[in-house]
Each structure stands twice: as structure tokens, then as C-alpha cells.
Amino acid sequence: MVNYMKSANVTDYVAYEKKVWLPLAEAMDKDGVRSGWSLNVQVLPSGADLPFQAVTVDVYPSWESIYKDDPKFAERFRSVHPDMELGTTFEQFEKLRTIQSTKLFELQDFITAAK
Numbered sequence: 001m002v003n004y005m006k007s008a009n010v011t012d013y014v015a016y017e018k019k020v021w022l023p024l025a026e027a028m029d030k031d032g033v034r035s036g037w038s039l040n041v042q043v044l045p046s047g048a049d050l051p052f053q054a055v056t057v058d059v060y061p062s063w064e065s066i067y068k069d070d071p072k073f074a075e076r077f078r079s080v081h082p083d084m085e086l087g088t089t090f091e092q093f094e095k096l097r098t099i100q101s102t103k104l105f106e107l108q109d110f111i112t113a114a115k
Helices: 009-033 063-067 073-080 086-096
Strands: 001-007 035-041 054-059 098-103
Touching: 009 035, 009 054, 009 073, 009 086, 035 063
Parallel strands: none
Antiparallel strands: 001 054, 001 098, 035 054
16 A cells, blocks of 8 residues: 655654654564555655655555454554654644555565565
8 A cells, every 4th residue: 555645844754754653564564464664755756846755655464454443553552652642643643744645556576685
């Protein structure tokens, strides 16, 4: 799932995404809720009139998991960020970026380096 993000301050948005969502994505991967996540900043083309400046990509382990509710999300959030409040954290996301669109792609094939 690719989320296209518009941000007036990409540096602040990226820093917040790494601070908040990266640890959550790692926890969701560990729990089997997601199987990957990435944060990508558009380099070219550039300019003030771009429809988005960044994308996040959520990788799900199955079709079913895309639409399945995550009943442990709030618990996982508190575990990863015991010093943050869920509502105000996501309010800050809304100030830093707007989700312009979300597109769902089906992965057909990929390669990765051996670990």
C-alpha cells in the first residue's frame, strides 16, 4: 500500500515519521501484522507545485491482513512509545503532512540481498 504524502516541511515530517512510525512498523513486523515498511522522499522532479513530496509503503503479509482490524494497535503504541499519547501524536502527524492518496498494489515478484 503506497501512501502519497504532501508536506510543507519535509524535514520535520520525515523526522517525526522516523521517530513515531518506524518503531511501530518494527513492532508490527515482529507481531506479524505487517511484513515491511519504507519511507521515501521524492528527489526529482522537484518544485513547489508537486502533488506529493514523500511516500510511505506498507507491506502486508496477506490480502486478509490488509482489511483486518488490528485490535492491539493502541497497546502496541503504548508499548513502543510509553511517553507519548496516541491522539496528540496523530494530531501532530496531521499538522506535518496530508495523505494525498493511497494506492494498493499487488507485489508480483522481488529480490533482496541475502542476510
